[in-house]
Amino acid sequence: MLIFVVSALLLGAVIYDIVSHRLPNYYLLLGLIVGFAWQAWTAGWGGVISGGAGLLTGFALFFPLYALGGMAAGDVKLMAVVGSFLGVTGTLWAGAYSLMVGSILGILYLLCKGHLGKFVVRYWLSATARTLISADENDAARHRFPYAIAIAAGTLLSQYWTPF
Template structure:
């Protein structure tokens, strides 16, 4: 790994740390943070690899955005999470961005499952999903159900990005 890549990784992780703190505290990810991160990611990519790096960063941004956008459109994710994943993509190559986005989705699913298990609502949640499959319609969760409460998805984005980065680091060694 080059010095530029290490610096980009440190900046990305710092920005993700701030995003997680904001999300946990206020359930919002500031647009200014995301825009600053996108600009820093694209500038860093450009500095490290010229126009090729800028193109990789722009494509990585688009991939991160495109993977999470359908989840926002279906109501399963907030807009800030989509923008945050796009910011992550700006720091990465297209392949690494896709890998990170998919890792974030897997980690988010694991986090959701762990929350359901911790609250003792596994059977209740499975029953509701079974009803939805049979009815072929969405059934809103009850107010006391864990599925009705927000989840700070920035945590899954941070952990998924770390897992993906570790994977790419190990593969490139």
Template sequence: MSTESLFAIVVLLGLLGIAVVGDLRNHRIPNMLILLGLGLGLAGQVYSAELTGLGYGVVGMFIGFAVFVPMYALGGMAAGDVKLMAMVGTFLTPHEALSAALLSLVAGGVCGMLIVLVRGQLKQTLQRYWLILTAQAYFAPEADEVAGKPFPYSVAILSGTLVSLFGLPLGL
């Protein structure tokens, strides 16, 4: 791994760490952090590979955005999460961006299931999903059901990105 790549990963993980802290504290990811990250990611790509790097950064950004925007459109995540994943993509190659985005979705599912388990609502949640499958209709979560409440998805984005970079990149 080159010095430039290592530096870019450290910067990316620092930005993700700041996003996680803000998301946990305020349930928001500041737009200024996203803009700073977009600029740093694209600048780093240009520095390391010139025009090709810029292309990688832009395509990576669109991949991160495109993978997450359907979840936003369906009401399953906030706009800040979509923008954060797009920012992550600017630091990565297109292949790495796709891997990080998909693994972040998996991490989000794991986080969601852990929250359901910790809150003791597994039976209630499974019953609602069974009803959805059998009736082929959507049933919104009850007011007291944790499955209907948002959680700081930046944690899943950080987790998926870490696994993609250091643990289990998808062989797409």
């Protein structure tokens, strides 16, 4: 039953992110309320504590990426909301899978746009010169990426395929 609730929340987030490139705070707050209500209903106060720990875990996983400019704040908040449903361990797995799926989708996007080579060369030069070389204005690496897709896919993948 949990997977259906989380799937519905993530489907809505994906639609919002694709259409508007934003994840509205009211939607994320609704997800957070549902997550804590779910935890309270299924496990009482222990579930609420688990949901809070999962929320903090999801936030802590993605906040460094936001701080470095690689992710939007809505994506960090969405991972925190997912954490309120899954608890700490589930959030760690969902976050790991989300990062893997996001990396694969990003590489595929750059490959489809024909910019993967430019991306690799630019970051290789940045690493060897130890200075940031920014992407051109029309470079595909500067396009907005609806990361809710990766969070949704990674979360669902973590619910069905976790090694432990």
